[in-house]
Amino acid sequence: MRIRPFVPNDIPAVASIVREALRENYPTSLYLDIHRWWRDGFLVADLDGHPVGFLASVITADGQARILMFAVTSGFRRRGGGSAMMNAFLQACAMRGLKRIELEVRVSNAEAIAFYKRYGFEIAGALPRFYTDGEDGYKMLKHL
Numbered sequence: 001m002r003i004r005p006f007v008p009n010d011i012p013a014v015a016s017i018v019r020e021a022l023r024e025n026y027p028t029s030l031y032l033d034i035h036r037w038w039r040d041g042f043l044v045a046d047l048d049g050h051p052v053g054f055l056a057s058v059i060t061a062d063g064q065a066r067i068l069m070f071a072v073t074s075g076f077r078r079r080g081g082g083s084a085m086m087n088a089f090l091q092a093c094a095m096r097g098l099k100r101i102e103l104e105v106r107v108s109n110a111e112a113i114a115f116y117k118r119y120g121f122e123i124a125g126a127l128p129r130f131y132t133d134g135e136d137g138y139k140m141l142k143h144l
């Protein structure tokens with residue numbers, strides 16, 4: 001698996017990972033906007049020319065990174081793709097001089113919470129009814 005920057009041609013593949021792994025549907029313009037805002041913070045895990053995962057982030061007004069979306073398609077998990085993207089992302093944050101990374105995760109998403117803890121993220125608070133279906137979220141933070 002090769003980690004590379006997102007390019008607009010990836011949109012159909014990324015949108016299909018979003019539907020399958022995150023159960024969301026976003027307009028094409030959202031991916032283009034994220035790409036425009038911070039190119040180094042939008043990464044793809046590529047297997048033989050096909051995206052099998054991606055990480056999309058923004059830099060927030062207060063100068064920290066926020067992970068917006070992070071997923072590996074279900075058949076390719078536990079093969080190090082998520083770790084490779086997270087390591088590349090942490091490097092991009094360091095290059096940019098960022099000091100903190102934040103993200104939100106569903107309280108029921110034990111896999112992702114275990115993954116983030118392994119990378120030094122800590123639960124920083126609860127987000128009651130954060131998701132549109134009413135589920136609570138956790139805010140997780142990592143200091144760089």
Ligand SMILES: CC(C)(COP(=O)(O)OP(=O)(O)OC[C@H]1O[C@@H](n2cnc3c(N)ncnc32)[C@H](O)[C@@H]1OP(=O)(O)O)[C@@H](O)C(=O)NCCC(=O)NCCS
Nearest residue numbers: 021070071072077078079080081082083105111112114115
């Ligand atoms: C979170 C996610 C991106 C991790 O991707 P991945 O490619 O499976 O991650 P890796 O293979 O690099 O796993 C690295 C480590 O994370 C931890 N981890 C990953 N999946 C795990 C699971 N199901 N249960 C417990 N620990 C897990 C393990 O420590 C794992 O190392 P190991 O396989 O050597 O034990 C992936 O599980 C995913 O796409 N989940 C669905 C979408 C999602 O929930 N995204 C986050 C939304 S906030």
